[in-house]
Amino acid sequence: MLNDVNDSRDHARPESDDRNDAIVDRVLARGESERDSTTVFRQAPQPPSSFRQGRAEALQDDRHTSYDEQVDGLQLEREERRSLQFVESLSTELEDVTEVENRQVRLENVVLIGVYPAGSQQDGETSLQELAALCETAGARVLEGLLQRRPYPDPATYLGRGKAGELAEIVAETGADTVVADTELAPSQRRALEDVVKVKVIDRTAVILDIFSQHAKSREGKAQVELAQLSYLLPRLRGWGESMSRQAGGQVGSAGAGMGSRGPGETKIELDRRRIHTRMAKLRREIAGMKTARDTKRARRDRNLVPAVAIAGYTNAGKSSLLNRITRAGVLVENQLFATLDATVRRTETPDGRPYTLADTVGFVRNLPHQLVEAFRSTLEEVADADVLVHVVDAAHPDPAGQIQTVREVIGEIDSRHIPELIVFNKADLIDGDTEIALRGLEPNSVFVSARTGEGIEELLDRIAQMVPVAEVEVDLVVPYSRGDIVSFLHDEGGVLSESHEADGTHLHARVHPDQLGLVEPFRVGGAAAPERRRPNVRHKPNLEPETKVERKLELPRREQN
Numbered sequence: 016m017l018n019d020v021n022d023s024r025d026h027a028r029p030e031s032d033d034r035n036d037a038i039v040d041r042v043l044a045r046g047e048s049e050r051d052s053t054t055v056f057r058q059a060p061q062p063p064s065s066f067r068q069g070r071a072e073a074l075q076d077d078r079h080t081s082y083d084e085q086v087d088g089l090q091l092e093r094e095e096r097r098s099l100q101f102v103e104s105l106s107t108e109l110e111d112v113t114e115v116e117n118r119q120v121r122l123e124n125v126v127l128i129g130v131y132p133a134g135s136q137q138d139g140e141t142s143l144q145e146l147a148a149l150c151e152t153a154g155a156r157v158l159e160g161l162l163q164r165r166p167y168p169d170p171a172t173y174l175g176r177g178k179a180g181e182l183a184e185i186v187a188e189t190g191a192d193t194v195v196a197d198t199e200l201a202p203s204q205r206r207a208l209e210d211v212v213k214v215k216v217i218d219r220t221a222v223i224l225d226i227f228s229q230h231a232k233s234r235e236g237k238a239q240v241e242l243a244q245l246s247y248l249l250p251r252l253r254g255w256g257e258s259m260s261r262q263a264g265g266q267v268g269s270a271g272a273g274m275g276s277r278g279p280g281e282t283k284i285e286l287d288r289r290r291i292h293t294r295m296a297k298l299r300r301e302i303a304g305m306k307t308a309r310d311t312k313r314a315r316r317d318r319n320l321v322p323a324v325a326i327a328g329y330t331n332a333g334k335s336s337l338l339n340r341i342t343r344a345g346v347l348v349e350n351q352l353f354a355t356l357d358a359t360v361r362r363t364e365t366p367d368g369r370p371y372t373l374a375d376t377v378g379f380v381r382n383l384p385h386q387l388v389e390a391f392r393s394t395l396e397e398v399a400d401a402d403v404l405v406h407v408v409d410a411a412h413p414d415p416a417g418q419i420q421t422v423r424e425v426i427g428e429i430d431s432r433h434i435p436e437l438i439v440f441n442k443a444d445l446i447d448g449d450t451e452i453a454l455r456g457l458e459p460n461s462v463f464v465s466a467r468t469g470e471g472i473e474e475l476l477d478r479i480a481q482m483v484p485v486a487e488v489e490v491d492l493v494v495p496y497s498r499g500d501i502v503s504f505l506h507d508e509g510g511v512l513s514e515s516h517e518a519d520g521t522h523l524h525a526r527v528h529p530d531q532l533g534l535v536e537p538f539r540v541g542g543a544a545a546p547e548r549r550r551p552n553v554r555h556k557p558n559l560e561p562e563t564k565v566e567r568k569l570e571l572p573r574r575e576q577n
């Protein structure tokens with residue numbers, strides 16, 4: 016776990032204050048000279064607690080989480096995760112401050128790199144900010160971010176030759192031990208870049224896989240992540256072991272081996288391909304088995320005709336917070352990317368008392384590794400099988416349109432574009448009027464809410480209620496000619512499927528809302544109800560209290576009889 020054994024740079028580092036000053040100086044100097052195509056947006060690292068605040072876009076400060084705290088049943092898990100982050104020293108073991116400094120728990124200090132084509136600097140920066148948030152979520156500390164403007168990445172070293180040399184200097188200056196590229200690197204690019212910068216090089220996909228492997232809790236989630244990691248590693252087997260052992264000094268396979276190498280770590284990497292294939296096949300079988308159990312559960316829900324609403328959206332948009340706000344479910348809320356990996360399903364009701372299920376789901380992210388989409392397909396089925404998608408968007412994010420597009424792409428990948436979608440802009444407490452107008456222009460039918468303040472939640476619930484399909488019952492009726500009011504009522508409500516006029520009255524085959532069953536009951540023939548089916552809720556009137564509704568229906572025939 017301790018890296019002082021292997022890494023001589025640690026010993027050579029100045030005291031942290033000096034180090035900060037040096038980095039501040041360098042960043043400022045670079046900012047002034049605005050060296051050609053390299054942008055450095057990263058500020059100097061500060062002490063861990065404040066380091067997180069007000070920077071990487073996906074992360075906000077944690078000061079206001081108290082309302083989550085009250086309802087969150089998973090504080091323990093949260094504490095456990097927090098303890099993984101920013102562990103600076105083993106202060107209980109050693110008294111001497113300087114020694115403590117040197118005996119850092121292995122925690123990566125990373126430098127980020129990205130390449131963007133001319134004209135998309137903003138995109139490049141947003142993406143790099145997000146990569147910073149991802150790295151921090153994985154437990155690393157981000158020292159610097161470099162962007163190079165190039166029409167396309169260098170096929171050999173990703174960054175151009177010259178920039179790669181500059182990167183090597185920065186890595187040496189900052190004492191970084193890992194470089195993270197904002198892309199999916201080809202295995203050969205990674206090796207070539209490692210040879211230049213002399214430290215471990217990983218890519219965005221490896222970071223995301225690492226977060227998933229740290230956060231996976233359920234058996235199914237763990238199996239899915241391992242499968243995704245193995246399929247990512249397979250084409251990268253050659254050369255990986257060699258560069259890893261160079262970096263980690265031969266330490267392999269432990270949780271301390273760092274980002275990109277946890278989970279099925281380096282010991283597994285050394286397995287030959289065939290054994291990896293065997294393992295993958297086994298995982299696939301296991302996942303398929305677990306999927307059957309999940310399907311059964313869902314089928315049971317289906318039989319009860321409880322409509323399903325899935326909360327989908329970009330990672331960190333506030334999906335779990337919304338679920339908590341709506342159902343007081345106690346779902347883990349974290350100012351972290353991919354806090355949620357297992358779908359949580361809760362039962363709740365519309366304001367007029369119709370039950371539906373509400374599922375929290377895994378967040379999406381740009382360039383979500385396709386191995387993960389593949390592996391999480393069964394979890395994503397919670398989305399695919401939903402009757403309504405509540406698509407949560409972080410209103411305060413710099414690029415909400417990009418997030419919406421990314422989420423819709425993934426929704427498309429799992430063949431779910433046909434599901435009615437409600438766009439919900441969350442974190443309304445953080446935006447000003449102009450932003451709201453712009454967002455309304457982007458998505459005119461959207462709802463604005465704040466899971467934090469509760470603003471807009473009632474409107475959201477009404478809108479969901481309008482979209483939740485109504486379970487309907489098909490009935491056969493013989494209505495005496497004296498009760499033409501019933502026949503016209505059914506016609507008005509649009510539920511008549513067939514109608515014929517016989518000697519004993521009007522024979523009707525009709526679909527009725529369960530609330531109307533009492534009304535038609537006296538005229539039903541054939542006993543048992545025909546199978547129920549769902550259809551879109553076109554007739555539902557959300558403002559009607561249940562009592563009023565029943566009254567109205569009972570009154571209607573009587574009144575019109577006379």
Ligand SMILES: Nc1nc2c(ncn2[C@@H]2O[C@H](COP(=O)(O)OP(=O)(O)OP(=O)(O)O)[C@@H](O)[C@H]2O)c(=O)[nH]1
Binds near residue numbers: 356
């Ligand atoms: N200001 C503000 N912050 C919010 C609001 N809703 C959620 N947050 C914060 O946003 C962060 C992410 O919230 P989560 O509910 O974990 O987001 P998520 O979409 O479930 O994220 P993943 O599970 O990681 O995909 C947390 O720090 C929340 O406290 C809101 O309405 N206003």
Ligand SMILES: [Mg+2]
Binds near residue numbers: 334347348354355
């Ligand atoms: Mg969540």
